[in-house]
Amino acid sequence: MDPGNTVGLAIFDLSGREILISSAKNVNMNWVIDRIIDSGTPVIIATDVTPAPSYVKKLASVFSAKLFVPRKDMSVRLKDELTKTFTFNNDHEMDAAAAIIYALKHYSQMFKKVDERVPAELQDFVKAGLVLGEFASIDDAMRALHRALHETKVEHHKVEKKTNVDVSKLFEKIAEFKRAYTRLLVENDDLKKTLRALRNRPKIMVHEENCSRLKVEIAHLKEIVEKFKSASLEKFYEVVEIENYGKSVVLSSDVSGKVVRVLKNTGNPKYLEDAKLIIANFSIDVGVPVVSEENVNLIKVDNKIYIRKDEVEDILRYHNGFLNWIKKYKKRYHGEK
Numbered sequence: 652m653d654p655g656n657t658v659g660l661a662i663f664d665l666s667g668r669e670i671l672i673s674s675a676k677n678v679n680m681n682w683v684i685d686r687i688i689d690s691g692t693p694v695i696i697a698t699d700v701t702p703a704p705s706y707v708k709k710l711a712s713v714f715s716a717k718l719f720v721p722r723k724d725m726s727v728r729l730k731d732e733l734t735k736t737f738t739f740n741n742d743h744e745m746d747a748a749a750a751i752i753y754a755l756k757h758y759s760q761m762f763k764k765v766d767e768r769v770p771a772e773l774q775d776f777v778k779a780g781l782v783l784g785e786f787a788s789i790d791d792a793m794r795a796l797h798r799a800l801h802e803t804k805v806e807h808h809k810v811e812k813k814t815n816v817d818v819s820k821l822f823e824k825i826a827e828f829k830r831a832y833t834r835l836l837v838e839n840d841d842l843k844k845t846l847r848a849l850r851n852r853p854k855i856m857v858h859e860e861n862c863s864r865l866k867v868e869i870a871h872l873k874e875i876v877e878k879f880k881s882a883s884l885e886k887f888y889e890v891v892e893i894e895n896y897g898k899s900v901v902l903s904s905d906v907s908g909k910v911v912r913v914l915k916n917t918g919n920p921k922y923l924e925d926a927k928l929i930i931a932n933f934s935i936d937v938g939v940p941v942v943s944e945e946n947v948n949l950i951k952v953d954n955k956i957y958i959r960k961d962e963v964e965d966i967l968r969y970h971n972g973f974l975n976w977i978k979k980y981k982k983r984y985h986g987e988k
Contacts, residue, residue, distance in 0.1 A: 652696065652747045654706040658683060659743030662690045663751050665762065665778045674743045683710065694779045697754035699725040699746050713840075717782050719754035729753075758782060765789060772976070842868060887957040890930065890949065896923050910958055912944075928963055940970045 653659035697719040711718040730749035786792035896918030
């Protein structure tokens with residue numbers, strides 16, 4: 652991207668295909684974030700100059716994306732060469748496009764190897780993991796996927812509906828549930844900076860110059876809270892929280908057909924076999940999908956925990972679809988039935 656009074660923004664997928672090229676004058680960071688969120692989950696955020704502007708650093712930090720900075724400022728000649736097949740409204744859009752195209756070119760050899768070795772539906776997932784340092788190599792990524800299979804044991808008779816699932820779309824769908832949180836992170840960061848600045852000024856200045864502004868910001872935050880509280884709970888499952896999965900604890904909580912959050916890894920797994928989904932930060936050997944807390948979005952309303960129904964259904968379909976893909980993989984390459 653290209654920050655400034657006129658912001659230039661260019662978004663490409665990991666295969667180098669254009670998703671969005673845009674620009675606008677006198678816009679804040681929320682304008683940029685909204686367009687990024689609407690386009691997908693960012694993996695790389697690039698700039699055409701070195702060192703990277705603080706604006707670009709902050710944006711990369713907000714999304715936990717890889718910040719790509721060229722070794723030296725990109726020349727006009729280089730940017731013209733990289734973007735000669737594109738049409739722009741201004742130089743800001745060209746600078747933004749040149750930056751991300753140059754970044755993708757930097758990773759092109761690694762991406763090519765991924766395309767050659769990894770099934771198409773998992774290529775973007777593996778590429779993102781390599782760029783972000785989640786995997787040390789392609790082999791490491793494949794081993795991680797295989798480990799995920801062996802740690803996830805789902806009894807097929809418990810799956811109510813079988814479907815062919817595009818795994819890459821499911822990864823993207825899961826990521827979508829985390830995007831709205833990003834906007835709140837930015838707003839929270841901006842408010843913290845505002846409060847720090849106000850605290851460093853004389854109290855009389857705060858009262859005279861900022862009282863009305865603070866009231867507006869407080870009202871805005873209250874509005875956000877009320878929206879969360881008033882959200883239709885028909886679209887949510889209430890999460891049953893249990894300390895452990897001992898017999899007396901589970902039976903008293905009635906977990907049958909429910910989403911269960913387990914806090915301690917003690918007890919007999921058989922008491923959880925009728926649950927719909929288990930949320931735990933440890934492995935539980937039972938014929939029910941188990942997902943860690945960091946991979947779901949839990950919402951607390953009036954001391955109760957909730958999770959969106961569509962998020963749960965997507966997780967269940969993902970587990971089923973992923974297992975089907977592994978079965979086909981084993982049958983194709985290992986002759987297993």
